[in-house]
Amino acid sequence: MNKADAITLFRTALVFLIAYMVLIRFNAYATITTMAVMFFLDYIDGFIAKRDIKRGRRPSWYGQRLDIAGDRTTEYTLWILFTFLGFVPLVVLFLVVIRHSFADALMGAKGTSAKMQSRFARVFYTSNISRGGIGVVKFVAFSYLSWMYITSNVAGNYLVAAYALIGILFAYIMLRGIAEIYESLKK
Numbered sequence: 001m002n003k004a005d006a007i008t009l010f011r012t013a014l015v016f017l018i019a020y021m022v023l024i025r026f027n028a029y030a031t032i033t034t035m036a037v038m039f040f041l042d043y044i045d046g047f048i049a050k051r052d053i054k055r056g057r058r059p060s061w062y063g064q065r066l067d068i069a070g071d072r073t074t075e076y077t078l079w080i081l082f083t084f085l086g087f088v089p090l091v092v093l094f095l096v097v098i099r100h101s102f103a104d105a106l107m108g109a110k111g112t113s114a115k116m117q118s119r120f121a122r123v124f125y126t127s128n129i130s131r132g133g134i135g136v137v138k139f140v141a142f143s144y145l146s147w148m149y150i151t152s153n154v155a156g157n158y159l160v161a162a163y164a165l166i167g168i169l170f171a172y173i174m175l176r177g178i179a180e181i182y183e184s185l186k187k
Contacts, residue, residue, distance in 0.1 A: 106184035121183035
């Protein structure tokens, strides 16, 4: 197993620790710091994989799919957690899972999402701005929801801000899904 794959497995395991920390209302700052590490490691595993390829090292045959599985496990665990806690409407969880299922299946049939050909898909899915942006939005939204639950600040403007962050994250995920599906159906 190479370094990138080991980091992917470690960051994926961290989400279960984070979910537990949220559920038992562990220290909010420690929970959010652990979440920041998890999201940062997602960037690091990709950076190491690309660096290794540039250095002539062959990636593992499963590394790219392992990364996607880690991404989905992480994201679904957090969506399910906050749906269970009553912050995310069930319909949002269903739509996120359906979006990922179709986009992943269609892109898997075509090949990898790293080889986007259309300008639309490159801008909204594979560009550094899009990839970095979705990571930041996920971190901010899920950290804020964690903070709200752990500290019991679940009323008034705090709740309005939570729903706004959920809406922004949901819209961003759907836009990226449209880009993936558009690319996969394009000949």
